[in-house]
Amino acid sequence: MRSRSADRQKGRPVTRKSASAERTVVAIYPGSFDPVTLGHEDIARRCLSFADQVIIAVTQHATHAKKPLFTVQERLEMLREVFAGEKRIACTAFDGLLVDFARERGARFVIRGLRAVSDFEYEFQMAQMNRELSADLETLFLIPDLAFSFLSASLVREVASLGGDVSRFVSQPVFRRLEKRLRA
Ligand code: ADP
Numbered sequence: 001m002r003s004r005s006a007d008r009q010k011g012r013p014v015t016r017k018s019a020s021a022e023r024t025v026v027a028i029y030p031g032s033f034d035p036v037t038l039g040h041e042d043i044a045r046r047c048l049s050f051a052d053q054v055i056i057a058v059t060q061h062a063t064h065a066k067k068p069l070f071t072v073q074e075r076l077e078m079l080r081e082v083f084a085g086e087k088r089i090a091c092t093a094f095d096g097l098l099v100d101f102a103r104e105r106g107a108r109f110v111i112r113g114l115r116a117v118s119d120f121e122y123e124f125q126m127a128q129m130n131r132e133l134s135a136d137l138e139t140l141f142l143i144p145d146l147a148f149s150f151l152s153a154s155l156v157r158e159v160a161s162l163g164g165d166v167s168r169f170v171s172q173p174v175f176r177r178l179e180k181r182l183r184a
Pocket of ligand 1: 024030031032033035037038039040043111112113114115119144148150151152153154176
């Protein structure tokens with residue numbers, strides 16, 4: 001059987017069905033999402049303008065030094081509630097190397113959000129390392145709406161744990177969980 005890419009290279013016509021199957025653009029948005037904030041939501045929704053499918057991938061290992069506030073299962077439940085209306089956004093947990101997970105899911109893009117210059121150095125290193133590990137996987141950096149450029153999950157956790165009102169920074173399902181967890 002001839003491959004579609006061989007057909008393209010040789011200028012042979014590519015059938016409509018196979019071309020559309022090949023064109024499915026999958027993007028992975030990895031992170032700890034402890035918990036998902038309006039900044040994360042903004043980035044995930046922006047992906048829908050160029051990706052057919054967005055996979056929000058919750059890392060099993062903690063990326064911050066402190067003990068996580070929510071378990072991976074709880075973080076996933078909140079993500080699923082928040083994106084319940086978005087059929088093209090799926091939420092799942094993953095363990096191990098991101099490049100392996102991306103290959104498994106047929107994703108060509110890894111999405112990362114950039115807030116300020118302070119994010120850049122770490123993100124730059126990660127993107128370069130991922131390129132070393134998998135040359136086909138492109139890292140795309142998106143910037144959020146200005147209103148969310150200062151927002152991080154760790155700040156939300158900190159402000160909420162000190163009794164501050166974080167209802168402007170997270171969606172209702174997340175706010176309710178935070179209240180329950182911290183006021184228990
Ligand atoms: P945190 O939110 O604590 O920085 P995450 O691991 O959950 O940590 O972040 C996942 C990804 O989302 C990272 O690329 C991070 O830079 C990005 N991100 C987080 N908050 C925002 C925000 N407010 N605006 C844009 N990107 C963000």
